[in-house]
Amino acid sequence: MARRLQTMLLLTAVVVLSAPPSVLGQKYRRPRREGQQYWKNMASQDLKEAMDVAMNQNWGVAKNVIMFVGDGMGITATTAARIYKGQQRFGRSGEEGYLRWEKFPNSAFIKTYLLDRQVADSAAAATAFFSGVKANYYTIGVDNRVQKNMCFASLDHKNQVSSVIDWAQKEGKHTGLVTTTRVTHATPAALYAHSANRDWECDTSLGLVGHGCKDIARQLAEDEPGRSINVIMGGGRHPMGSTYLPNTDPRSCGRADGRNLTLEWLLHKTARGYTAKYIHDLGGLLDLDIQNTDYVMGLFGDSHMDFEADRKNHAGGQPSLANMTSTAIRLLSKNRKGYFLMVEGGRIDHALHNSEPRRAMDDVLAFEDAVTTALNQVDTRDTLIIVTADHSHVMTINGYPVRGNNILGIADYSETDKLPYTTLMFTNGHGYDYRYDAAQGKVVRADVSTVNTTAYGYTPLAAVPMPEGGETHGGEDVAAFAIGPMSHLLHRTHEQNYLAHVVGMAACMGPHASTCTRPKPDLSHQILRR
Ligand SMILES: *[C@@H]1O[C@H](CO)[C@@H](O)[C@H](O)[C@H]1NC(C)=O
Ligand SMILES: *[C@@H]1O[C@H](CO)[C@@H](O)[C@H](O)[C@H]1NC(C)=O
Ligand SMILES: *[C@@H]1O[C@H](CO)[C@@H](O)[C@H](O)[C@H]1NC(C)=O
Ligand SMILES: [Zn+2]
DSSP, rough: HHHHHHHHHHHHHHHHHHHHHHGSSSSSSSSOOOOOHHHHHHHHHHHHHHHHHHTTTTOOOOSSSEEETTTTOOOOHHHHHEEEHHHHHHHHOSTOOOGGGGSSSSEEEEEOOOSSSSSSHHHHHHOOOOOOOOOOOOOSBBBOOTTOOOOHHHGGGGGGGOOOHHHHTTTTTTTEEEEEEEEEEHHHHHHHOOOOOOOOSSSGGGGTTTTTTTTTHHHHHHHHTTGGGSSEEOTTTTTTOOSSSOEEEETTTOOSOOHHHHHHHHHHHTTTTOEEEEEEEEHHHHHHGGGGGGEEEEESSSSOOOOOOGGGOOOOOOOOOOHHHHHHHHHHHHHHTOOOEEEEEHHHHHHTTTTOOOHHHHHHHHHHHHHHHHHSSSSSTEEEEEEEEEEEEEEEEESOOOBBTTTSSSEEOOOHHHHHEEEEHHHHHHOOOOOEEEETTTTEOOOOGGGTTTTTOOOEEEEEEEEEOOOOESSSEEEEESSTTTTGGGSSSETTTTHHHHHHHHHHHHGGOOOOOOOOOTTTTOOOOO
């Protein structure tokens, strides 16, 4: 067997030199080249659907809203994940499929720039789409008057902005947040915190510049709207002070004040006659008595939760994003006035920063599972679901792999240096691998034909070197997809802060609580006959 494999590899190597590039990438069941009838039928189906959507716009009021945020899930990542899904799950060519939200009736492009940056970070981006106001780089829940590290300015209530969580709570709705990052990380923090620096997650990170400001974990446990959030799930036992283990992760945030904010959070609820529960593993989540629980805090990692590819699925392990989403919806649905829920696939971003496309795509698919789970549980006639991303990454899809080529494989050869290159690459990242070759008297790049480019840890070549984990965000627009009441408000290219206003208008809350009008569409001016 081993010998046969060796012979095959050898043969492949020989063939590769003379054969078309397609030989290099593993190929999946390739469809026959579909003919005219196939494309006409498909377009007819889509036209019918598009007309149905246009004639049946839902102008109702959204009782519930779920915002799904794929952190760092740019267009490239979704296209790649769509192909990856078809190849991995169905052994198909991959290009022909859809991710669940790609069939939502409405979508739009979203401009992600910040007040002071062309390319966004998660903190200011989330401030835009959760509070409806664009902000400065690195800041959370504050307006243009607060720049990074301006602790004093961030304390002024005039400079703070309210979020969709505040708006929903004001209408008597339940609220929840579910993420795979620390619950104090940038995206979830923008729902409840006001901070001049997203890194101020716990007391030890405040330092001198943050002196006098309250860390994000304490804002979650002590302040409104954080402490009134019914469902809080993700990682973050370090910043919440609920683990006995010392913080050895330089990227996590451990407390030095000795406070157990999880315990304080529990006591605050029970003192008011509510039932509250703290859970920390999959078993705890599955055992949760949802009917008799008003508040739940699930902290499933000391720092972030694991990537989906590394997640342990046993009782002592971690729940999937879908498991957390499902539990959250069941608990929040108990409120007759409805709820607001945010679900973040938070580590798509981290996998891309690590230049690991495969881990990122597994997390996109876990995120998709969460969306599918939600769709199975809610009625989209009264529930608005938005799926979006905060910003993109600098991953790209190179030309011209053949149809059905492994998305993690080799795309083609460069005619210039005669070396192969992968389909997925980064314009910057720690996969940078160029060196000076004295024999050739020039700089040469790594030969990727000698490595397994489909492995989880493979880091594709990058043009600009970055430290490990330092691949950057990308600045092109992201997409937003919507289904449910008023989803047609997403219809062209919009600014990122518009998303919060769509939520407010759909659910009649926040700045749109009193101006929540529903004009009747007037078709009389339209020519209905040919
Ligand atoms: C903090 O409180 C929670 C909830 O009571 C408990 O499970 C946890 O063990 C406590 N952690 C520490 C470090 O005291
Ligand atoms: C947890 O989620 C996974 C998908 O991520 C699903 O296969 C499994 O059935 C879920 N388990 C429960 C108990 O909901
Ligand atoms: C490459 O890595 C993938 C993923 O870890 C593995 O399934 C596959 O067997 C590897 N291929 C080779 C030729 O080692
Ligand atoms: Zn990021």
